[in-house]
Amino acid sequence: MASKGSQPAEKKQRTDEQKKGCIVIPDDYCGYDLEHFCIPGHYASDVKHVMIPKGLILDRTEKLAQDICRDLQAPLVALCVLKGGYQFFTDLLDFIKNYNASAARSFQMQVDFIRLKSYVDDKSSGEIKVIGGDSMENLRGKNVLICEDIIDTGATMTKLLELMKKFEPANVKVASLFVKRTPLSVGYRPDYTGFEIPNEFVVGYALDYNEYFRDLNHVCVINEHGQKKYAT
Numbered sequence: 001m002a003s004k005g006s007q008p009a010e011k012k013q014r015t016d017e018q019k020k021g022c023i024v025i026p027d028d029y030c031g032y033d034l035e036h037f038c039i040p041g042h043y044a045s046d047v048k049h050v051m052i053p054k055g056l057i058l059d060r061t062e063k064l065a066q067d068i069c070r071d072l073q074a075p076l077v078a079l080c081v082l083k084g085g086y087q088f089f090t091d092l093l094d095f096i097k098n099y100n101a102s103a104a105r106s107f108q109m110q111v112d113f114i115r116l117k118s119y120v121d122d123k124s125s126g127e128i129k130v131i132g133g134d135s136m137e138n139l140r141g142k143n144v145l146i147c148e149d150i151i152d153t154g155a156t157m158t159k160l161l162e163l164m165k166k167f168e169p170a171n172v173k174v175a176s177l178f179v180k181r182t183p184l185s186v187g188y189r190p191d192y193t194g195f196e197i198p199n200e201f202v203v204g205y206a207l208d209y210n211e212y213f214r215d216l217n218h219v220c221v222i223n224e225h226g227q228k229k230y231a232t
């Protein structure tokens with residue numbers, strides 16, 4: 001019971017948008033204090049707060065795996081976009097394998113990797129380069145599930161999908177752990193999204209800032225000190 005004279009706090013209602021498709025982290029969200037999580041000492045002064053703990057990422061990824069298994073068909077090629085996508089890819093595939101081990105309808109899967117480069121510091125260079133992985137010729141006639149860490153402006157994924165068309169895959173779906181709300185968005189939305197996040201630069205769970213922070217378990221927001229320390 002609220003004490004006399006004070007009003008009980010209004011419970012926030014989830015908007016229709018927040019009920020749609022993925023978990024939406026609002027702009028006024030300030031995450032969790034670092035002191036409540038195990039953060040490696042070498043990054044403790046470089047991040048503001050934990051935005052999404054690894055445990056929650058895994059729980060959400062399990063559900064994405066279930067949705068994917070219900071929708072997609074063999075022959076499936078799961079294509080990891082390196083380097084940032086490796087942790088999401090590994091965890092997503094573990095859940096898919098577990099599902100396959102017990103489901104009435106299992107499907108065979110191949111894995112493939114592609115490496116793109118498009119970012120210097122926290123700015124998009126506007127270019128994508130395929131700098132690693134097998135030829136996309138392997139994807140001809142296959143059902144492809146692209147696994148990406150984050151859709152920021154969406155320009156990289158739009159260009160990758162355009163590039164892939166030449167190799168005539170049977171079907172292409174995209175799973176991204178994060179979609180960022182940014183005014184620079186080209187409007188692209190993936191088929192499967194883990195979380196929609198505010199327009200902040202996040203690191204950890206394999207997402208990097210100039211190759212640092214991939215060795216941080218939780219997804220955190222980088223601070224000014226971290227940006228200066230690890231600037232190119």
Ligand code: HPA
Binds near residue numbers: 207
């Ligand atoms: N973090 C890491 N990599 C990224 C981000 C981000 O917020 N946006 C685009 N690439």
Ligand code: MG
Binds near residue numbers: 082150
């Ligand atoms: Mg990426």
